[in-house]
Amino acid sequence: MPARGKHRRPRTNHLTRGMVAAGTGGAALALPLVSATGAHAATQASVPAQVTAAAKSAPAAVPDVKLVTYKVAAGDTLSKIAREHTKDGSWQTLYKANAAVIGSDPASLRPGTTLTVGTKTSQTATKSTASTTESAAATTTTYTDDLDGWIKESLDVMAKSGIPGTYDGIYRNIIRESAGNPLAINNWDSNAAAGTPSKGLLQVIDPTFAAYHVAGTSMDPYDPVANITAACNYAAAKYGSIDNVNGAY
DSSP, X not given: OOOSTTSOOOOSSOOOOOSOOSTTSSOOOOOOOOOOOSTTOOOGGGSOHHHHHHHHHSOOEEEEEEEEXXXXXXXXXXXXXXXXXXXXXXXXXXXXXXXXXXXXXXTOOOTTOEEEEEEEEEEEEOOOOOSSHHHHHHOOOOOOSSHHHHHHHXXXXXXXXXXXXXXXXXXXXXXXXXXXXXXXXXXXXXXXXTTOOOBTTTTBOHHHHHHHOOTTSOSOTTSHHHHHHHHHHHHHHHHSSGGGOOSOO
């Protein structure tokens, strides 16, 4: 997380948004249901009860966006990886999306480094929930162990703590800061030189993480949910919301 004032010193190499999933990057799209009308519309009586019941209980499909990664092998170059593993084949785009883990020199690739090379989307079904209060209270929310799940869990924690922010605002800043790598660390800027390197999905330095840590989340700055939530808490205090952050903060 680049900083001004008490948070961070200016970064010498901040990221710009790289390979980003189309649309909202994992946010479910709500599609309106259109009823048939006119002379060809089916009447309520003509629809079998079994079909109606099945339609009500059928799960809705939502997009599940996951990052596609590649582990650097000996002899690899950004150009070679971009040609073989990205859609546009641009090594510049690949570098921008992974500068946090590559470093300031795009020609220096360390074998074993994990790069984000794209995203993939699959359709998953959401389970229908009971309408009664008792059933709703008994339901425990579960989250996927990926960027989509981390953001959604953070949003739930933020809602309980009154911290503003949206999925889109969080996702946009994560892609710019770390390309979605929860173990990203900046070891070359002024913060690193001062002994407080930026860490995690939203590149938070340890003093900021400690000051804006949200109770109930992990004390590990690399923990995805804790990192997102602390960063959003800081952004809310300084800028009103993570949604208002569009660059170094």
